[in-house]
Amino acid sequence: MSDLILFWHRRDLRISDNTGLAAARERSAKLVGVFCLDPDILQRDDIAPARLTYMIGCLQALQKQYSQAGSQLLILHNNPVIGIPVLAEALKAKAVFWNWDVEPYSQTRDIAVIDSLKAQGIEFLHQNWDQLLHSPAEIFSGSKTPYTVYTPFWKNWITKPKATPIETLPNFAGLTEQEQEIAQQAGAIKLPSAQDLGFSWDEELIISPGELAAQKRLEIFTKSAINEYQEQRNFPAVDGTSQLSAALKFGVISIRTVWQATIEALENSRSEEVTASIRTWQQELAWREFYQHAMYHFPALSEGAYRDSFKNFPWRNNEAHFQAWCAGKTGYPIVDAAMRQLNESGWMHNRCRMIVASFLTKDLIINPQWGEKYFMQKLIDGDLSANNGGWQWSASSGIDPKPLRIFNPASQSQKFDVEGEYIRRWVSELRSVDSQYLVSGNILPLERRAVGYPAPIVDHKKQQALFKEIYQQQKVGVV
DNA sequence: GCCCAATTAGA
DNA sequence: CTAATTGGG
Numbered sequence: 001m002s003d004l005i006l007f008w009h010r011r012d013l014r015i016s017d018n019t020g021l022a023a024a025r026e027r028s029a030k031l032v033g034v035f036c037l038d039p040d041i042l043q044r045d046d047i048a049p050a051r052l053t054y055m056i057g058c059l060q061a062l063q064k065q066y067s068q069a070g071s072q073l074l075i076l077h078n079n080p081v082i083g084i085p086v087l088a089e090a091l092k093a094k095a096v097f098w099n100w101d102v103e104p105y106s107q108t109r110d111i112a113v114i115d116s117l118k119a120q121g122i123e124f125l126h127q128n129w130d131q132l133l134h135s136p137a138e139i140f141s142g143s144k145t146p147y148t149v150y151t152p153f154w155k156n157w158i159t160k161p162k163a164t165p166i167e168t169l170p171n172f173a174g175l176t177e178q179e180q181e182i183a184q185q186a187g188a189i190k191l192p193s194a195q196d197l198g199f200s201w202d203e204e205l206i207i208s209p210g211e212l213a214a215q216k217r218l219e220i221f222t223k224s225a226i227n228e229y230q231e232q233r234n235f236p237a238v239d240g241t242s243q244l245s246a247a248l249k250f251g252v253i254s255i256r257t258v259w260q261a262t263i264e265a266l267e268n269s270r271s272e273e274v275t276a277s278i279r280t281w282q283q284e285l286a287w288r289e290f291y292q293h294a295m296y297h298f299p300a301l302s303e304g305a306y307r308d309s310f311k312n313f314p315w316r317n318n319e320a321h322f323q324a325w326c327a328g329k330t331g332y333p334i335v336d337a338a339m340r341q342l343n344e345s346g347w348m349h350n351r352c353r354m355i356v357a358s359f360l361t362k363d364l365i366i367n368p369q370w371g372e373k374y375f376m377q378k379l380i381d382g383d384l385s386a387n388n389g390g391w392q393w394s395a396s397s398g399i400d401p402k403p404l405r406i407f408n409p410a411s412q413s414q415k416f417d418v419e420g421e422y423i424r425r426w427v428s429e430l431r432s433v434d435s436q437y438l439v440s441g442n443i444l445p446l447e448r449r450a451v452g453y454p455a456p457i458v459d460h461k462k463q464q465a466l467f468k469e470i471y472q473q474q475k476v477g478v479v
Numbered sequence: 480g481c482c483c484a485a486t487t488a489g490a
Numbered sequence: 491c492t493a494a495t496t497g498g499g
């Protein structure tokens with residue numbers, strides 16, 4: 001057995017400030033990275049080409065980082081339950097390290113990998129929670145149960161001391177040429193392109209792949225937009241959000257580094273407003289952790305509604321309505337603009353994610369799981385915990401009990417897209433329509449026909465009343 | 480600005 | 491018993 005340690009990257013596609021990798025480096029200088037392109041994941045029907053393309057770009061950048069550090073990042077195209085132990089065995093690695101994850105699929109998979117490594121007498125280490133500031137084992141309510149309400153979670157979470165970024169690691173020693181050949185025989189391949197894997201995305205990505213781009217984005221955001229975040233984050237036509245979601249999903253940037261940047265921003269704050277804005281963004285990071293903890297403690301969330309009152313909800317599930325929603329042809333300008341932004345850019349502003357989710361569930365009365373899946377098929381940042389949390393929040397079916405949330409598309413655009421700038425940007429046929437009609441959604445049928453824009457597929461007022469009626473009726477049956 | 484939302488976790 | 495992200499009318 002050699003001194004070699006394999007570090008298995010999953011959603012931590014970077015070298016710097018990586019807890020598991022730092023632990024591995026402490027143990028041995030001979031350190032090689034590995035990433036598995038898992039066919040079980042790639043064959044799923046909810047993979048967004050934009051996300052896959054971004055991920056491949058991040059892997060490319062990571063390979064470069066490894067080579068600069070004096071080592072290699074190996075790529076496997078195999079089920080990790082087989083691929084990782086086979087590679088470890090072939091290279092006579094003494095240990096495999098990785099960072100833990102909350103998703104049910106990951107947990108089951110990791111346990112299978114551990115079993116298989118154990119059988120070969122290879123050590124494993126996975127206790128690091130690199131992607132969270134606080135692990136699900138750290139934050140509990142007074143009754144020692146996981147929080148199911150955000151606000152008390154936040155109050156507790158924010159009082160806990162946060163880890164600071166890890167210092168730069170000393171260089172690694174990689175594989176010899178002979179060992180590289182052995183790795184190839186054990187399945188290591190050249191990094192394929194997204195096209196090689198059957199995904200094509202020709203549009204620009206909202207964020208360039210790799211750690212450098214993410215760091216730059218963080219720097220820009222925490223120098224300017226974060227200071228007005230509380231207000232500006234609500235306007236989809238404005239770049240008022242960090243747009244770091246994809247980088248955080250793949251761990252291209254470390255959450256400790258991100259947190260550190262918010263602390264520095266707070267120190268530089270000169271006004272109550274700015275401080276409140278930075279706090280608000282910190283709360284968004286806490287929401288991310290809240291939903292990841294929830295997924296860890298209540299994995300059934302991934303299969304559908306958390307609340308009983310929604311478990312057997314009689315969704316209408318009209319296929320034609322769903323197709324219109326997907327295509328951005330509902331006849332509701334703000335909804336259509338948002339869906340077209342998603343389809344065309346692989347990203348959607350968060351305000352709009354709430355608007356279209358409310359519209360799908362409360363106006364079209366379609367199962368939120370349909371929308372959740374469609375988002376995963378399109379989003380560059382698509383992440384089970386965050387996406388599921390957001391959808392259950394919108395559907396009122398999740399943890400964190402609240403009144404039914406029914407957004408009025410007209411008042412939402414009147415408040416947050418006052419001049420119709422966002423709508424015009426994404427719904428080209430409406431560009432010449434007067435703002436007043438555009439934003440209220442009260443576009444005359446004649447004008448709709450003239451510009452080739454569809455009539456509303458449902459009536460908001462009727463549908464929200466219908467939804468409430470169905471909800472009240474079926475709730476009685478649940479108890 | 481005011482009330483209603485609708486349920487319950489959490490102290 | 492109170493309080494509850496981003497609302498609606």
